[in-house]
Amino acid sequence: MFFLWPQFLWLMLALPLLLAAYVWLLRRRRKTALRYSSLGVVRAAATGRRWRQHLPPALLLLACSGLLLASARPVTRVTLPWSRSTIMLAMDVSLSMRVTDVLPTRLVAAQEAAKSFLLELPKGIEVGLVTFAASSQVVLPATRDRDALAAAIDAFQMQMGTAVGNAIVVCLAELFPEHRLDVGDMTFGGVSRSASAGGGGNGRGRSLDESAKPAPPQITPVPPGSYESAAIILLSDGRRTTGIDTLAAAKMAADRGVRIYAIGLGTVDGEASAADGMPMYLKLDEATLREVARMTGGEYHYAGTAKELRSVYEKLGSRLQVQTRETEIASLMALGAALVALLAGWLSLRWFGRVA
Structure with a gap:
């Protein structure tokens, strides 16, 4: 614990003076009691x-002590539920998600695990839903409506391609609308310049309409994982085939302090078969997903089965529910002191008929 206004702690020196004043009043009352003709009555009343x-x-x-401490604005580390927090859930809907190495299919297992995860989260946490294949789109902006999220998850439509980097940038655009991140500019104009400038430059010609767009603001990078009000959960079963470079997008998230929890789903061998028995060649890019998690201060988990996938979501839910942060407790101490003072007054009135 530390104090924002430690100079106010000098006021605690007034407590011994209050105690001394109380002792003086007691002695004064005893002297007054000696004037009674019958000391036995006084002793009997006090015994x-x-x-x-x-x-x-x-x-x-005690109440005065609490109020004086509260005036110094104490701050301590308290574990609290997230307040006004947002989790962006980015899920792969590429055609490889129909493979049956995770029963009944990768997509169905991911959908069921995601819905179970939503039930584990506190109701106060907002969840946004993003899907990605060759392109990425916001299926549902951040909301607390769990039924709407579950319905959106059930309505997934699979597409070709895998643009993991696009998904990360779309999530960041939802979390930081004031940064004006444009996935189209980054995809067609080169991400390196966009990422370094916060998502603006594209290195290609512009139409007259595009020239009117305001330039994206410059951002000051913060320590990875330091943004405690949001996180991204990224689920993918393959490797990037198009779109923004995955690690460049991860760098953008790291510069904004957003953690990415990456989940790898499916086979790492590169061979699997679809539901109709047609062989498919694919391989989970674990190395990139691990690096994404490392760069952003998040975690990587491999989920090879539906059961493992559900357990990963449950673990993520327990981690994302609470956080330890430095919190000022002056108001709580002042409230406690006020309640103690009210109790003192009530007892005095009940026992003696007066506040003394």
Whole structure:
């Protein structure tokens, strides 16, 4: 724990003065009591319940201590649920997802695991859905509507190609609309210049309409994984065949502090068969997915079966539910002190008929 305004801790020196004032008042009352003609009445009234006399003032002193500490604005590390957090779920819908090495098919297993994952997440977390094959599109913007997300997941349509980098950039465009990331410019105009400038330059001619577009803002790179309000979960069963370079897109996510949790699905041998028995040649690009996770401060998981895929999503859900962050607790301490002060006043009124 540390304090934002540590200079206010000097106010704690007032507590011994309050205690000394209380002792002085007690002695003054005893001197007044000696004036009574019958000391037996006074002793009888005080015998057995003397602790009641001191409890309300002790609680009031405790409340003052809490208020003085709160004035110094204490900050501590607290594990809390994510607040206004967003998870972008990017799922591969290329034709290779119809392969049956993960039963019943890769796509169906991924769909069921994703829907189970949504049920595990706290309701306060928003989830956006992106699909990618040769192109990437936002199926559903970030929302808390789990039923709408489940319906969108069930409606996936498979396509040709695999543009993993495009999927990452589309997710970033949803998380940072003010950065004005344009996947079209990056895809057709070269990503290296776009990535370094935050997604703007493209190295190709522009029409008169395109020249009116405002230039994307320059961004200052932050430490990988430092953006705690969002994360990307990327599921793919193959390797990039088109679109933006995957590692260049991962660099853009790392510069913005967004973690990418990559899930590799399917075979790593390069041979499998589709549902209709037609042989297909494909290979999971584990090396690239591992590097994407490493660059962004995320994690890579391989899911070779439907059961493993579900377990991966469950583990990700448990990690993404809470986070430890530095949180100011001055308001909580002040509230606690106020409640203790109210308790002290209530006890004093109940026992003595007055606040003392």
